[in-house]
Amino acid sequence: GQNIDQPTEMTATEGAIVQINCTYQTSGFNGLFWYQQHAGEAPTFLSYNVLDGLEEKGRFSSFLSRSKGYSYLLLKELQMKDSASYLCAPMDSNYQLIWGAGTKLIIKP
C-alpha cells in the first residue's frame, strides 16, 4: 500500500530552525512535493524534489533520498507566520499525489 509518515505536531521557537521529516512508501515515484497549509486555507506549494539531494529556496530547504523513501523540510529563521501544517506529498507512478495528514508546526515567541 501507499503510506506517508510525518510527525503529527512539532513546536519550535521564533528565530530557530526546525526539520520536519517524512517517510513514504508509494507505488512508483515521480517526485515529492512539500506544501504549506494554514488553518482554514488551501495548500500552497513550497518545493519539489525528484532527484536525491538538497534543494534550497530562501528560508526553506527540502531534501530527498529516494533509496530510503525519506524527505525532510528544513525551515530556518522561523517566523510566527510559519505556524501552519506542512504536507509531504509524494507522486506515484500514475502521477497522483499521495497525501498524509501533515505536520502541524507551532511557533512560540
Place this chain on the structure above:
Amino acid sequence: GAVVSQHPSWVICKSGTSVKIECRSLDFQATTMFWYRQFPKQSLMLMATSNEGSKATYEQGVEKDKFLINHASLTLSTLTVTSAHPEDSSFYICSATPPGASENYEQYFGPGTRLTVT
C-alpha cells in the same frame, strides 16, 4: 501567474438541497483539474480528476451520482453536491496543473469552499 479561484468561498445549505462549487483557472488553461475534500485535522482526500471534455475519473468510494463534476471548458470545472447531508459538510478544494509548469505536475490550489449542511 497560475491562479486558481473557487466560488463560493463558503456556503450553508439545508439537508436535501444541491450545491454547486466552481473552480476556475484565471490565467492558464487547465486540461485537468482535481477535486479534494478535507475534514478537520485530516489529510486531503482526492475525490476525482476532472478532464476537459470528458467524464471525470472518481476515486474509489466516491459516489459519482452524488458528486457531479463537469469540466466544460479549459478554465472551468464545477462540482455539484447533490442531495447534500450533514456528513457532506467539509472543506472542498480544487487544484489544477498549468501546462508546461517548471515544477512538473505541480498543482496550484484554489482557496477552497467550506460547505456546511444543516
